[in-house]
Amino acid sequence: MTSKNLFFKLLRERAKQSLWLIALSILTAFFAFPVASAVLTGYTLDADRISSMAEMSEGLLTVEASRKMAQAEAAEIFYHQIDPAGPLLILLLTAGAVICGLAGFSYLFSRKKTDFYHSIPVRREMIFTVSYVSGILYAAVPYLAGLLTAAVLVQVKIMPYTLDWGRILASFGQGMAFYILSYSTAVAAAMLTGHLAVSVLGTLVFFFWGPAILLLIRAYCGYYFQSFYYLEGVMEKIAPEFASPLLFQIASSGERIGIRAAAALASGLVIGGVSLFLYKKRPSETAGRAMVFKASRPVIKMALMLSSALGASLFFCEVGGAKAWGIFGLICGIIISDCVIEVIYHFDFRRALAGKRSAAAGAVLSVFVFCLFRFDLAGFDTYLPDASEIESVGFECHNLYSGLRKDRATVTITERRNGEISTYSSYPEEREVLAQMTISDPETVKAILGIAQGGISEIKNSKKPVQTPELTVNGAEGEPERVMGRVVIQYHLKNGRTATRNYYMDLSKVWEEAELIYASRDFKEESYPVMQLKADEIAGANFEVFGIYSHVEAEREKIAELLTVYQEEFYGLTLDEQTEEVPLGFIQFKTLEMQEIIDEIREKNGDYTWFNDFAYYPVYPEFEKTVAVLREAGVEMADRLTPDRVERIVVRDREYTDEQYSENAGAVTYVEEGMSLHRTGEETYLEITSKERMGEILKASGSYGNSDLWESDTRFGIEIYLAPENQENSHFFREGTEVLYFDFVKGKIPQFVAQIFEQQKENPSEIDFPSFTG
Numbered sequence: 001m002t003s004k005n006l007f008f009k010l011l012r013e014r015a016k017q018s019l020w021l022i023a024l025s026i027l028t029a030f031f032a033f034p035v036a037s038a039v040l041t042g043y044t045l046d047a048d049r050i051s052s053m054a055e056m057s058e059g060l061l062t063v064e065a066s067r068k069m070a071q072a073e074a075a076e077i078f079y080h081q082i083d084p085a086g087p088l089l090i091l092l093l094t095a096g097a098v099i100c101g102l103a104g105f106s107y108l109f110s111r112k113k114t115d116f117y118h119s120i121p122v123r124r125e126m127i128f129t130v131s132y133v134s135g136i137l138y139a140a141v142p143y144l145a146g147l148l149t150a151a152v153l154v155q156v157k158i159m160p161y162t163l164d165w166g167r168i169l170a171s172f173g174q175g176m177a178f179y180i181l182s183y184s185t186a187v188a189a190a191m192l193t194g195h196l197a198v199s200v201l202g203t204l205v206f207f208f209w210g211p212a213i214l215l216l217i218r219a220y221c222g223y224y225f226q227s228f229y230y231l232e233g234v235m236e237k238i239a240p241e242f243a244s245p246l247l248f249q250i251a252s253s254g255e256r257i258g259i260r261a262a263a264a265l266a267s268g269l270v271i272g273g274v275s276l277f278l279y280k281k282r283p284s285e286t287a288g289r290a291m292v293f294k295a296s297r298p299v300i301k302m303a304l305m306l307s308s309a310l311g312a313s314l315f316f317c318e319v320g321g322a323k324a325w326g327i328f329g330l331i332c333g334i335i336i337s338d339c340v341i342e343v344i345y346h347f348d349f350r351r352a353l354a355g356k357r358s359a360a361a362g363a364v365l366s367v368f369v370f371c372l373f374r375f376d377l378a379g380f381d382t383y384l385p386d387a388s389e390i391e392s393v394g395f396e397c398h399n400l401y402s403g404l405r406k407d408r409a410t411v412t413i414t415e416r417r418n419g420e421i422s423t424y425s426s427y428p429e430e431r432e433v434l435a436q437m438t439i440s441d442p443e444t445v446k447a448i449l450g451i452a453q454g455g456i457s458e459i460k461n462s463k464k465p466v467q468t469p470e471l472t473v474n475g476a477e478g479e480p481e482r483v484m485g486r487v488v489i490q491y492h493l494k495n496g497r498t499a500t501r502n503y504y505m506d507l508s509k510v511w512e513e514a515e516l517i518y519a520s521r522d523f524k525e526e527s528y529p530v531m532q533l534k535a536d537e538i539a540g541a542n543f544e545v546f547g548i549y550s551h552v553e554a555e556r557e558k559i560a561e562l563l564t565v566y567q568e569e570f571y572g573l574t575l576d577e578q579t580e581e582v583p584l585g586f587i588q589f590k591t592l593e594m595q596e597i598i599d600e601i602r603e604k605n606g607d608y609t610w611f612n613d614f615a616y617y618p619v620y621p622e623f624e625k626t627v628a629v630l631r632e633a634g635v636e637m638a639d640r641l642t643p644d645r646v647e648r649i650v651v652r653d654r655e656y657t658d659e660q661y662s663e664n665a666g667a668v669t670y671v672e673e674g675m676s677l678h679r680t681g682e683e684t685y686l687e688i689t690s691k692e693r694m695g696e697i698l699k700a701s702g703s704y705g706n707s708d709l710w711e712s713d714t715r716f717g718i719e720i721y722l723a724p725e726n727q728e729n730s731h732f733f734r735e736g737t738e739v740l741y742f743d744f745v746k747g748k749i750p751q752f753v754a755q756i757f758e759q760q761k762e763n764p765s766e767i768d769f770p771s772f773t774g
Contacts, residue, residue, distance in 0.1 A: 006122070010130040011137075018138065021103055025096065025138050029146030032092055037078060037150035041157050044074040071158040078154045082147060082168065084175035084261070085253035093139075093179045094246050100135035101186025102199055109196050111287040118284050128279045132272060135183055140176055147172055174261035178252070180268035182245040188271050191278040192296055194289035198344060205300070209307060210243025216310045223314065224373040225380045226459045229488060229502040230431060290345045298358035301341050305362035306369060309333035313370060323374070330370050334363045381459050383499065384452055385491050393448050394434030394490035394500075394526075399483065399507055400518050400575065401527050404433055408529055409614040411597055413606070421606040425613060431500065434490040441522040447513040452489055454510040455503030483508045518575040530589060530617050531567055535560035539595035542616075543635050545585035546703060546740055549612050552587075554633040562633075563589055565625035566617075573620065582702030582745055583618035584627065584637035641698060641740075643691040645723055651686040651697070652717040653757055677756065686756060696750045701742040712743035716753070 015022065043049070045067075053066040061069070080086055084093070107113035117127055147168065155163050189202035221228045241251040245264070252260035278293075286292040291300075312333030316325040338359045339352040346354060353359075371377060396404050405427045415421050439445065485507045490500040507514055517523050525531045541552040541559050552559065566587065590598070594611060601608040619626055619637070630637065674690025688694055701718050720740040 007126065007130060010122070010126070011134060014130055014134045018103070018134065021100065021138055022142075024099075025142040028092060028096070029142035032088060033082075033146035033150035034153060036081060036088075037154055040077050040081065041074045041154055044077060045070050045157055068161075071161050074154060074158055075161060075163060078150070078163070079167065079171075082150075082171045082175075083253070084171055084178055085249060085251075085257055089175055090246070090249055093175055094182050094249070096139050097179050097182035097245075098186045098203055100138055101183045102190055102196065102203070104131045104135040105187060105190040106196060108190060108282070108287055109194060109199070111285070114284050114287040124280050125276065128276050132187065132275075135187070136176075136180060139179055139183075143175065143179075144172055170258070174257055177261040177265035177268070178245070178249040181248070181264040181271070182268075184268040184271035184275060185245050187275045188278070191275045191282060192292055194286045194292050195347075198290045201344070205304070207244050207246050209303065211240035211247055212311070213303075213307050214238060214240045214243055216307060216314065219314055220310065220373040221380075223317065225376065226462070227381045227383075227455065227501040227503055229500040232498055232500060290347060297345060298355070298361065301338075301345075301355065301358050302362040302365055304341055305334060305337045305359075306366050308337035309363075309366035310369065312336075326370070326374065330366065334359075334366055338362065382456055383501065384449065384456060385493060385499065387442070387445055387449060389493050389495070390445055390491055391494045392438035392440040392492045393445055394437035394488075394492070395439055395448050395517065395523065396430065396434060396488040396527075397451075397485060397507075397514070399485040400514065400523075400578075403614065404527060405430055406614045408433060411594075411610050413597065413601060415604075421601065421604045423601055423606055423608065423610050425610045430488065431490070434488065434500065435492075435498070437490070437526040438492070439520075439522050439526050441520055444517055444520040444522050447516040447520075448489060450513040451487055451505075451507075451510045451517070452501065452503070454513070455487060455501070455505045458503070458505045458509075482506045483511070515575045518573075518578065521571055524571060528570070528617070529615065531570065533563060533567075533589055533591065535563055537591050538563055538589050539592045540590045542588040542590065542612075543585055543630065543637075544588070544612070544616055545636070545638050546641075550635070552630065552633050552635055554629075558629065558633065559589075562587075562626065562629045565629060566619075566623065569623040569626055570617070573622075577620060577622060578618075580745065580747075581620050581622070582638070583620055584639055585619050585635075586616035587619055587626075587630075588612075588616045638702065641720075643694040643698065646694050646698075647689075647721045647723045649688045649694050649697050649721070650719040651688070651753055652719065653684045654715055654717055675756075684757070686753065693750075693752065696752070700748040700750055701744050703740065703742050713746050713749055714743070716744055716749065716757075718742040718744065 050066045050070050051063060053069070054061050054063045057066070081088060083089065107117055118124070120127075151163055151165070151168050185206050186199075186203045189206055190199045193199040193202050239251075241247040248260065248264060252264075282292055291297050309330050310333070313326040313329035316329030316332075317323060319325070320328075338355075342354045342359075343349055343352050345351070376382070409425045409427050411423055411425050413421055413423050439448070483506065484504065487503045487505060487507075488500065489503075490498060492498055538556070538559055540556075541554070541562060543550055543552055552562070554562070566589075588611075590611075598608045598611060619630070621627070621639070627637070674688060674693060676687045678685040678687060688697065697718065698720075702712075718741065720742060722738060722740070
């Protein structure tokens with residue numbers, strides 16, 4: 001009982017000494033909650049605003065309905081205002097925690113006050129507990145009072161609606177949990193230091209050193225490891241948010257805030273317990289010194305030297321644009337950080353070079369970590385597991401299949417307050433898809449390892465980090481064409497580990513392996529969602545050609561047959577066919593789940609065209625069975641675009657201009673055999689009206705549509721102007737369509753086109769059309 005009475009007596013005495021802190025807390029809580037809530041609620045429920053809402057609805061809402069909507073909005077604004085992970089409370093709770101933590105133990109920074117406190121006949125544990133609890137109460141009481149006052153004000157304004165008081169009280173508990181974590185961190189900084197300024201710096205270190213070093217590690221991996229994809233293993237689990245009380249609170253919004261708050265409370269109490277231990281061990285004579293414990297000085301110094309040296313090295317690498325600058329930055333970071341830390345430790349510029357042992361240790365540590373990345377001492381870029389160690393593989397290469405994420409999109413429906421609905425699509429992360437892929441066929445895994453070996457060889461031969469190249473790059477004269485692409489390989493090892501590598505490489509060197517992978521049934525089943533569909537999961541099918549999306553009119557049995565023959569023929573598709581042939585169109589198989597969402601969106605007059613953005617797969621001329629079923633269903637494909645449906649075709653030389661062809665662009669310099677050459681300045685266009693010539697153009701060109709895998713020739717742009725009678729044919733062309741934009745298939749430019757443009761380039765004044773027989 002005596003101990004309890006003593007505790008409350010000391011608590012009252014502490015409050016008398018901290019009136020300024022209590023007043024500051026009350027004032028902050030007053031403006032942050034009652035005043036802010038009154039302002040926001042008054043604006044939201046303003047009569048003029050409510051009337052304007054009713055008028056803007058054009059009769060859809062009455063004034064009373066608008067008032068109810070405004071009241072619901074006021075409640076939501078209040079909930080957002082008191083959210084512990086919201087910007088207001090993040091700022092106030094963190095700042096309050098630091099101020100209360102350092103102010104509550106500020107007596108430790110004065111030798112006289114420290115001697116006084118430690119001379120009274122009270123155990124150190126009691127003195128610490130009183131100061132620690134006081135700092136929590138100074139924030140908790142005004143916080144709770146201000147919160148409840150604001151809630152009552154809002155409740156009165158939104159009657160007859162009722163606020164969720166359980167949610168309000170829960171937000172208070174969660175806010176205090178985050179407060180205790182930040183508060184205990186500041187107290188720990190005070191326990192390790194003997195000066196107010198140094199304790200502030202120590203608090204900043206505790207708040208930001210952890211995230212900084214983790215971000216530096218990620219940055220170094222990305223800069224020096226050319227095959228780096230993302231952190232895995234232990235480093236993946238240690239996110240920057242877990243290394244800082246502030247970031248932990250910021251990242252705790254949403255459904256997980258309850259669990260995060262409990263973790264914050266537990267962590268805060270543990271740090272508080274450590275602070276109590278340090279307080280008991282703290283010598284009284286250390287008041288006024290920078291650091292209290294000699295043993296902590298070299299540890300903190302080495303940690304700060306490491307982050308400073310690595311940060312300075314990376315900074316100079318980026319600014320200087322060369323790795324050599326990294327060494328300069330590393331040396332500067334080591335020397336400057338060592339001097340600054342020693343000056344702070346001793347409060348004396350003359351001691352800048354003191355602590356030579358700790359300086360040497362910090363320098364060695366910094367150089368070692370730098371070399372670990374700079375020279376890849378751990379062999380990160382050369383890692384290649386043995387086939388016997390692999391359980392399965394996840395594989396992604398845009399050149400083989402560009403829709404790995406997109407074709408796994410999900411469409412979400414949200415309903416607004418006015419009853420309207422909005423839809424949006426979201427895509428899984430690439431690494432999530434790779435983690436789900438289980439390519440295990442031995443021959444396919446061997447081919448993937450061959451590609452990985454090619455990527456490693458390319459890294460070894462490179463002298464600087466590879467930048468993201470274009471998909472296709474022409475080689476120098478006399479050299480084979482390079483096909484540059486990005487490959488991501490995720491190894492699922494038998495020991496339970498996962499290793500992922502990312503390569504930018506010349507795929508032409510491993511094209512045989514790429515062909516083997518694409519021909520693999522295992523690869524297609526794991527990559528293409530359509531290959532995993534079952535007939536009983538399908539509700540229907542859609543078809544796209546020239547930007548027109550239409551429903552395949554057929555019975556479910558016929559759709560099931562269509563799926564079966566498409567999967568069968570797609571299994572036989574080769575990589576050469578994929579890259580060289582132009583699709584006749586693109587097919588989408590709608591699942592029952594998709595159809596259910598579409599029906600719901602259609603019923604509520606929403607936008608269901610999001611479903612046109614994904615899960616369309618190419619139909620090639622070689623897919624004879626698929627084409628036959630589609631034609632039986634009355635589907636028109638790209639091969640129905642014949643010269644009879646075209647008025648004229650314009651071939652534009654992109655080497656001279658990117659402007660669209662205009663009939664009045666310039667003088668017609670030559671006219672012969674249904675062709676005319678237009679030239680104005682450096683702009684050159686070939687206009688073709690000959691049915692025979694237009695037929696050659698159509699056979700050698702196509703539209704990308706939903707596919708970007710077949711290779712096109714980028715020199716020429718093709719504009720196909722439809723005959724007037726086809727411009728209103730909405731079944732095959734979009735209604736009102738006048739022109740379609742095509743590209744030549746790579747290597748299939750008609751001879752007469754190539755010769756005309758080559759000759760006019762060499763001798764612009766003499767072009768003999770009759771000499772071109774195709």
